[in-house]
Amino acid sequence: MRALSIVAVFTLISASAQAQETDNGALITEALSAAPPEIAASAAVEDWKGNVLRGGYNDWICYPTPPGRGDAKCPMCLDATWRDFVKARVAKTEFKTDSVGIAYMLAGDCPVSNTDPDAKAPTADNQWINAEGPHLMVILPDNSMLEGMSTDPYSGRPYVMWKGTSYAHIMVPTAGNYHHRGMRHDGFGRHGHHHGKKHHGSGPHGHHHGKEGMMQQGTEN
Numbered sequence: 001m002r003a004l005s006i007v008a009v010f011t012l013i014s015a016s017a018q019a020q021e022t023d024n025g026a027l028i029t030e031a032l033s034a035a036p037p038e039i040a041a042s043a044a045v046e047d048w049k050g051n052v053l054r055g056g057y058n059d060w061i062c063y064p065t066p067p068g069r070g071d072a073k074c075p076m077c078l079d080a081t082w083r084d085f086v087k088a089r090v091a092k093t094e095f096k097t098d099s100v101g102i103a104y105m106l107a108g109d110c111p112v113s114n115t116d117p118d119a120k121a122p123t124a125d126n127q128w129i130n131a132e133g134p135h136l137m138v139i140l141p142d143n144s145m146l147e148g149m150s151t152d153p154y155s156g157r158p159y160v161m162w163k164g165t166s167y168a169h170i171m172v173p174t175a176g177n178y179h180h181r182g183m184r185h186d187g188f189g190r191h192g193h194h195h196g197k198k199h200h201g202s203g204p205h206g207h208h209h210g211k212e213g214m215m216q217q218g219t220e221n
C-alpha cells in the first residue's frame with residue numbers, strides 16, 4: 001500500500017512538471033513573437049515575476065502578455081534602456097537616459113492612451129488606441145529631439161506617445177500595422193470605420209516592475 005502511495009505521488013509530480021513545461025513553452029513562444037527572428041533567436045525570456053523561462057545570449061529580454069489582459073495580446077522584447085524605462089514607470093519617477101532604447105512589439109499591443117501614461121480607459125481627449133498593430137518603440141536621450149514629430153496615432157506613420165512627459169517615446173508602425181487599428185474618442189477609426197467595443201486598460205507601456213521581475217499595471221502597458 002505504501003509503495004502504491006509513493007508511485008501515485010511521483011506520478012502526480014511528473015504530470016505537474018510536464019504541464020508546467022507545456023505552459024512555459026507556450027509563454028516562451030508568445031514572448032518571442034514580439035521580436036524579429038534575428039533577436040528572438042538568442043533573447044532571454046522571463047515571466048512577469050522575473051522567473052527565467054529561457055536563457056539568452058544577447059542583451060534582449062522578451063516577456064509574454066501580462067496576466068489580466070483578456071483576449072488581448074501584447075508580448076514585448078526590451079533592451080536594457082527600455083527595462084530601465086519600465087522601472088521608472090513603476091516607481092513613477094522621472095526617466096532619464098543617455099542612450100537610445102529600442103523595444104519590439106511585433107505581435108501588437110493592448111489598449112493604451114497616447115497622451116496619458118496612467119489612463120485605464122478611453123476619454124474624450126486621451127487619444128485612446130484600441131488595438132495597436134505591430135510596431136517598435138524608440139527612446140531618445142533628449143526629448144527635445146521629438147519636437148516637430150506628429151503625435152497622431154491614427155495616421156499610419158511614426159508618432160510620439162506620451163509627449164510632454166519623461167516617458168515620451170516614438171512609436172514606429174511596422175509591416176501589418178493597418179492605420180494602427182486606432183480608435184478616436186467617438187469609437188470610430190480615422191476613416192470612419194467602427195472598431196468594435198472599447199477594451200478597457202492602459203497600454204503595455206504601464207508596466208509594474210517587481211522586486212525581481214516586471215509586472216504590468218493592472219486594469220496594460
